[in-house]
Amino acid sequence: MELRDLAIILGTTLMYCTPLIYGALAGVFSENSGVVNIGIEGMMTIGAFAGTASGFLLQEAFGNVWWVPLLGFIIAGIAGGLFGLLHAVASVTFKADQVISGIAINFLGGGVGIFLARRIFASTTTPALPLESKISRPLHGLLKDSPILASVFDQFSTVYFAFFLVALSWYVLYRTKLGLRIRAVGEHPKAADTLGINVYKIRYFSVILSGILAGFGGASLSMAIVANFRPTLISGQGFIALAAMIFGKWKPQGALVACLLFGATTAIQIYLGGTEAGAGISTHLLSMIPYVVTIFVLIGFGGKTSAPAASGAAYEKDER
């Protein structure tokens, strides 16, 4: 394997794991506050649509201005956040079974996204964003004449932002007041309550934040990796992200590792597909690699994981 191939593998890893990182962080916040979120898939879908759709419309209205993709990305977050709010209303205020409302979110996210696409663009797929209105690639200029470095680091801002968010999330969760409270609410809501912490408020915050992050995740696909939304664009990433979050023992840094692993195995699978040897093997078999590897890694590392104690349980006063 040449250096170039290695570079491409690394590049692919970064590109591929990015949406997963956003998704996994979405899971981290929601679950650490004690709310299971299997609606990530749906939240990513709506984000993917909102981001690229608004980006396209803005770009048509204002031309290719630098803030168009930025605003689009933010709108994606907002869209995801709204679905987060929905999940919070259900699972916090109305003590819904968190899995049920998560499932509902998945139906709604996909449904609404495609529905709007048809209403607005008379097509289930949105028109393609012009290159200039896609998420930018900050290092593009710098790396122009060093192809090897370029294939690794000439990534979209969303990639770097994802890594930044991992660090930030870690800081927030383990170093700040807010984080301490989020984790307390997830571990022992009643204890938090007896100390006058508003369990509901913390959970609302975390779940909405979760939605925002998932929305970003969707946009990081539809505004960077490709330039438009399609019904099949988010096909399982939300669940992979969920798995990565658990794999990472509910910690941002852990989730990052899991996502990288998944990205890397995918990259290797793709690389193999391009080699003489790989060309011989059925693509169906090659496609299995990431999933199989993940399982074996888990076995190796003794997957023993423990969710936040109160995760999944609605908090009710007047009960123990």
Place this chain on the structure above:
Amino acid sequence: GAKPEEPQTEEPAKEEALKIAMVTDVGGVNDKSFNQSAWEGLQKAENELGVKPGYQESKQEADYSSNLELLTDAGNDLVWGIGFLMGSQVEQAAKDYPEQKFAIIDNYYENPSENLLGITFKEQEASFLVGYIAGKMTKTNKVGFIGGMDFAVIHRFDYGFKAGVKHANPDAEILSQYAGAFDKPAIGRSIAESMYAKDADIIFHAAGDTGNGMIEVAKEKGKYAIGVDKDQNPDAPENVITSAVKRVDNAIYNVAKDLKEGNFKGGTNITYGLAEGGVDIAPSSDKLVPKEILDEVAKLKEQIIAGEIKVPANKEEFEAMK
């Protein structure tokens, strides 16, 4: 044999407009791909033949047969199945409803019943042409092909393309890789990344959404790409030099025309190639492809139509060529 039961088709034609409807596969009617192209065919038929068009989308395999039945019950004169994935369901429907006419895109039947028409395309011929263009235009003497899942249909694109490239430029190298999915643009991206990095300078795809990942990379890297099914130049005007288009719309329209004129070719299979205007290169090709190459392409077309060039549709035929 054009001898279907005249009265059937005559009557509706007399009193009210022909009703033709189609069942899409899971892609849905606005998939910017061949479902949509089929729908455009029906719309053309509506405008020019006064046909009443309709469609029914499918969400999963289980929908195919019930959707075919629904459109039958809706009193359509002809019901289309779009895509070989519903081949067996359409055949079954034709058995279940002998009075109803059915036709399908992309499926060939051994011996179809009188009310069933199979339409297939010679994708390899269009692929051959774009392959030729690629072979001529490559500066690095290296081009690439990205396939979706390895299906027989995709092989027709694959080997037609390879043959075309070789025809133009025998010592050009062709990188070829299957993504294993039609819906994973990220995978399409990184395959493209590595093909361009291995300095292929033109890539052709037959991989649906996965291929869009490739076109993205082409855009970002300012490389050349070749689209598939529909004219994909609008997605990347500077980069998609040509597309191997599959005129599903023409096929649909022609069949509607036949039906109206009372000679629905039930009980047969029709293959649409260059000759029948079933496949072609995108008209937008002249934007980026030099005139002289297009002229040669035009000649090749004639040769293929005349049968002077036999385009391979699969590995075996391709190997056999050399």
Place this chain on the structure above:
Amino acid sequence: MNKEGGIKVSGSKQFNEVVVEMKQIVKKFGDFVANDHIDLTVHKGEVHALLGENGAGKSTLMNILYGLYTPTSGEIHINGKYVDIKNPNIAIENGIGMVHQHFMLVKPFTVAENIVLGMEPTGFANKINMDKATKDVTAISEKYGLHVDPNAKIEDISVGMQQRVEILKALYRGAEILIFDEPTAVLTPQEIKEFIQIIRNLTNEGKSIILITHKLKEIKETSDFCTIIRRGKRIGTVNVEESTEDDLASMMVGREVSFEVEKEERKAKGEVLKVENLVVQDHRGISVVDGLNLSVRAGEILGIAGVDGNGQSELIEAITGLRPSKSGKVLINGNDVTNKTPREVFESGISNIPEDRQKHGLVLDFTVEENMVLENYRKEPFSKGVRIMEEEVNSFAKELMEKFDVRPRNEKNKARALSGGNQQKVIIAREVTNDPDLLIATQPTRGLDVGAIEFVHKSLVEQRDKDKAVLLVSFELDEIMSVSDRIAVIYEGKIVDVVNAKETNENELGLMMAGGGKVEE
């Protein structure tokens, strides 16, 4: 006891400042009335005890005062002015602190984190200033002599320590009125002594204290007044100095209760349990049971006295098959059950009343009747083949609930819905009814009211009188001494000495428990 809470005299002390006044408090859960028009008045510097049977409504009343439950009706006045305590915030603002019966601690957090939670000292960018937190914590713990390690994780510290953390949480928030819900139920004698000292310190600092406990001795030692609650109703408030333990007991239960366990002499028979050089490790891999030898004979109650954390829990878990033994032997009636599965051990004739009722003893989401057959569900008559015989199970459960007075008397209740006290009764009913060769009981009366305790002790003695062996582990010396025939003192994973209950006394035992005894080979 004067309702309008004016001057109140208790022996030497005199209280004139009313701090808490709960008026006609009613709390309904569904149509079940947990508190029925209860009045409670507490003065500054007073220690006010709440006494009542399990499920009487004590915790509920206090949860209301702390704003965790909202009363169905009734008023609360703090320092003379009406306060609507909607949530703990308001309680905290009004200087109320509560130490809950089941600790409200976040296990993976450190001591300091738990204490400052909700009032975190922060610096730049909302960063928690842990140094300050640690300092503050150390400061108050010094002030009240409540020594803790601020950086230790809760899951790694003893129950006694955890309780100190709970108290510090309240003090950190400047509580003037402290509620303790069964604080000593989980403490060792040493810890209880210290706790009583803490109470004194607090009252000297002018704090007022409401103390829920089932231990009359403690009430006599600490409290000035005592309000008795029965079945949700306030029976009355008495001046502790002027009333005997028996008065209190009969007031709460509504009948006479006897404290000393009467049991006549018996000759112990053959050996039932033999433990040889047993070594057991805890979750950190430390050998907390370390070459222990023990023997229990039919027709005797052997009590294991010892300070918490000297290997008692691990010893019992190892014997009952819940925890692997590193080396050594466990023999029941001569046959080896070392490292056998819990079921095999059970079948060999051991029943076990576990230390942690909610973790091991019960499936809280099963109904009471389902819990009643937790070990026997696969046996006739409770099941035939794989089929569970519901009628049998049901009638069996009814019978036991009657016999062991489990309240409320509804076998279809989830175990979760029972008061901890009643949860304990369910377990005891089940295990005693197994009529095993060896009955192991760890802290069987924790959290029980005197009536219930009397009953439990009777059951243990009955077993013994049926020539069964009984192994009792308890941190409460009185219990050990009054119930056991022989007492084995455990220290650092070894049996230091085995003495005859008749021929020993608190001091001797206390000394050995502190390690001041000879190790016998």
Place this chain on the structure above:
Amino acid sequence: MYTMLAILMGLLVGAVIITISGYNPVEAYSTMLKGIFSKPKYMARTIIRSTPLILTGLSVAFAFRTGLFNIGVEGQFIIGALVASLLGYFLDLPAIIHIPIVFLGATIAAALWGAIAGYLKARFGVHEVIATIMLNWIALYTSNYIITMEGVKKPGTESTYDILESARITITGFRHVVGPARIHWGTLIAIIIAIIVSYILFKTTIGYELRAVGYNKDAAKYGGINVNKNMILAMAIAGALGGAAGALNIMGEGYHVSVLAATEGYGFNGIAVALIGNNSPLGVVLSAFLFGGITFGGMRMQQLGIPTEVINIVIGSIVFFIATYRIFEYTKKYFKKKKLQKEVK
């Protein structure tokens, strides 16, 4: 009760969407109902559509009851279907043996597939949610791989050959009533299985152990129950149910499996079905028919030009309102309070 309300609310939301997209909701829903009830054959198809959902729903519900979250039905379904179509085509036996062999073979294969996740959890503590998600994809690609093998794949298609007559459980006989709709014994079998499952769960020692482990592992262990064994067993049974869904679907209606670009959602819909049915076997049966009805009848709305996504929105809303049934409790309470206050004054 609340479920009914939830369904109404869900349909209401759908109606709003339909209206704002410029269609007539009454017309839309009547089309949906017509799509289900107007012809016997439509009813038949609705039932056919609902049958696999009964079992995938049961699979999820069963796992939930034992404290496990089985996101893996999708994969278990695929394995069941695959094995059924292989045994159904390659074995050539008289129906009396062929049918049971195909059904059991497929079910057992899926049971083992499910057990993998259980084993990984029991032995290595791998969280079942990760394991089952990964196994879904592995199942998908395994199936695709096997289908495309020489001799398995029917030439000119991307599917297996149809299973032999002797392996089919389609009920012929009623063509005059239900037309070509392939009603089959699977529906009956599914309902019977539902009854058996509920019996096992609530009336047998097996169920007692499984539920005990689900609620409190420590107490179960204390009670002498083998926790690991039961976790594996639970996933195996869940897998078997998922596989049975796939098998019956092939034996009764599909006859072959095709290469799939993505999973078809039987499993994920199963989660919704289980939850709508409140994880009770009977509830699951009902909600499966509801779900099947809405998805199938809903497809008809397209004839009015209403996009199919609306159906997902309706389903999503229904599930959402079922999750938040307390909305109704709260409003009820609220009005009660109002009344009381009035009485006071």
